[in-house]
Amino acid sequence: MRAFNFCAGPAALPTEVLQRAASELADYQNTGISIMEMSHRGRLFQAVLASAKKNLRQLMAIPDDYDILFMQGGATSQFSLVPMNLLSGAGQAAYITTGMWSKKALSHASKLGNVVEYASTLDTQFTSVPSPEEALVNGQYDYLHYTPNETIGGVRFPYTPETNVPLVADFSSSILSEPIDVSKFGLIYAGAQKNIGPAGLVVVIVKRDLLQRSPTELADVWSYRSVSDANSMVNTPPTYSIYLANLVFEWLLEQGGVAAMAAINQRKAAALYHAIDSSSFYSNPVTLPARSLMNIPFTLADAALNDVFLAEAESAGLHSLAGHRSVGGMRASIYNAVPESAVTALVDFMAQFERRYG
Numbered sequence: 001m002r003a004f005n006f007c008a009g010p011a012a013l014p015t016e017v018l019q020r021a022a023s024e025l026a027d028y029q030n031t032g033i034s035i036m037e038m039s040h041r042g043r044l045f046q047a048v049l050a051s052a053k054k055n056l057r058q059l060m061a062i063p064d065d066y067d068i069l070f071m072q073g074g075a076t077s078q079f080s081l082v083p084m085n086l087l088s089g090a091g092q093a094a095y096i097t098t099g100m101w102s103k104k105a106l107s108h109a110s111k112l113g114n115v116v117e118y119a120s121t122l123d124t125q126f127t128s129v130p131s132p133e134e135a136l137v138n139g140q141y142d143y144l145h146y147t148p149n150e151t152i153g154g155v156r157f158p159y160t161p162e163t164n165v166p167l168v169a170d171f172s173s174s175i176l177s178e179p180i181d182v183s184k185f186g187l188i189y190a191g192a193q194k195n196i197g198p199a200g201l202v203v204v205i206v207k208r209d210l211l212q213r214s215p216t217e218l219a220d221v222w223s224y225r226s227v228s229d230a231n232s233m234v235n236t237p238p239t240y241s242i243y244l245a246n247l248v249f250e251w252l253l254e255q256g257g258v259a260a261m262a263a264i265n266q267r268k269a270a271a272l273y274h275a276i277d278s279s280s281f282y283s284n285p286v287t288l289p290a291r292s293l294m295n296i297p298f299t300l301a302d303a304a305l306n307d308v309f310l311a312e313a314e315s316a317g318l319h320s321l322a323g324h325r326s327v328g329g330m331r332a333s334i335y336n337a338v339p340e341s342a343v344t345a346l347v348d349f350m351a352q353f354e355r356r357y358g
C-alpha cells in the first residue's frame with residue numbers, strides 16, 4: 001500500500017522503479033551479488049553508467065557537445081563548484097535571484113569571487129520572476145546563474161533568459177518535468193532527490209568548451225574537467241544512486257518521455273491551482289505566469305487550522321504537505337512520480353476540509 005507523497009525532497013519515486021529495484025536488490029542479473037556490492041569499474045556497473053548517460057541524453061535531447069557528469073555533494077556543492085570552475089575569465093558573474101535557493105547560490109559564490117545580483121524579485125517577496133528584459137544579460141561576465149524553479153516559493157521561469165554569456169541553471173526541482181532546449185545553456189545542474197532518484201547524486205550537464213576553464217590546481221573531484229576526463233569516476237561514484245537514476249530514466253522513456261510528462265504535469269498543476277483559486281479558504285501568492293508546475297505552496301485563510309489540516313491529510317494518506325520550515329503553511333510537491341490520482345485525492349480532501357472548517 002503506497003501513500004500519496006507530496007514531499008519536496010527526497011521525494012516520491014515511481015512505484016514500478018522501487019519494485020524493480022527490490023526485485024534485483026540481492027541478486028543483480030544472476031550474479032548472486034547486489035549492484036551496490038560490485039566494483040564500479042566492473043563490466044556490469046559500467047553498463048549501468050553508460051545506459052544512464054545514454055538515456056538522459058535521449059530524454060533531454062542533450063547535444064553531443066555537452067557532457068553529462070555524475071557528482072556528489074548535493075546541489076549545494078554546485079553553488080561553490082560553479083564559480084570555482086567557471087569564474088576564470090572576466091572574473092565576475094551575474095546572478096538572478098527569485099527565492100531562497102538562488103539567494104543561497106549567490107551567497108556561496110560571493111565567498112569565492114566577484115558576483116553581481118543582476119536582477120531580483122525581492123521587491124515582490126519573491127512571488128514573481130523578472131521580465132525577459134530585466135533578465136537580459138549582455139556584459140563582461142563569465143556566466144549568468146539563475147534558478148528556473150524555486151522549490152520553496154513555488155516560482156518558475158516561464159522563459160529562458162537571453163544572454164551572450166554562458167547560462168548556468170539550478171534545475172534541481174524541475175529537471176525532466178518539461179522539455180528544455182539544452183543548447184541555450186552552458187551548464188545545468190540538479191540534485192537528484194526530486195525528479196531523478198535518491199539523494200547523494202548531482203547531475204551536471206556541461207558544454208564541453210567550458211571544461212577548459214577548470215583551474216588545474218582544483219581538486220580532481222571538484223573539477224568539471226577532471227570529472228569529465230574520468231567519465232565521472234575520479235573516485236568511487238555513488239553507484240546505487242546512479243543505478244536507481246537509470247531506472248527512473250527508463251521509466252520516463254516508457255511513459256513517453258519528457259513531453260508526455262509535461263502534459264501530465266500541466267494537468268496536475270492546473271487542477272491544484274484551480275482548487276486554490278476557486279476558494280477564498282486557500283490561497284497561493286505567486287503571480288500567474290510564474291507559478292511552478294512542481295511545487296505549489298498554499299496557505300489557509302485561518303493559519304490556526306494548519307496543524308489540523310496536516311494531521312487530517314496524513315490520516316487520509318496524503319503525506320508531507322507541510323510548507324518549508326522557513327515559510328510555514330502548506331506545499332504540495334507534485335514531481336513526475338506523483339500520479340494524477342494523488343492530486344485528485346488532495347483536491348477532494350481540500351474541498352471536504354473546507355466544508356467542515358470553512
Ligand code: PMP
Nearest residue numbers: 074075076101151170172173191
Ligand atoms: N537548489 C534547489 C532548487 C533545491 O530545491 C535544493 C534542495 N531542496 C537545493 C538546491 C539544495 O540541494 P541539496 O540539499 O541536494 O544540496
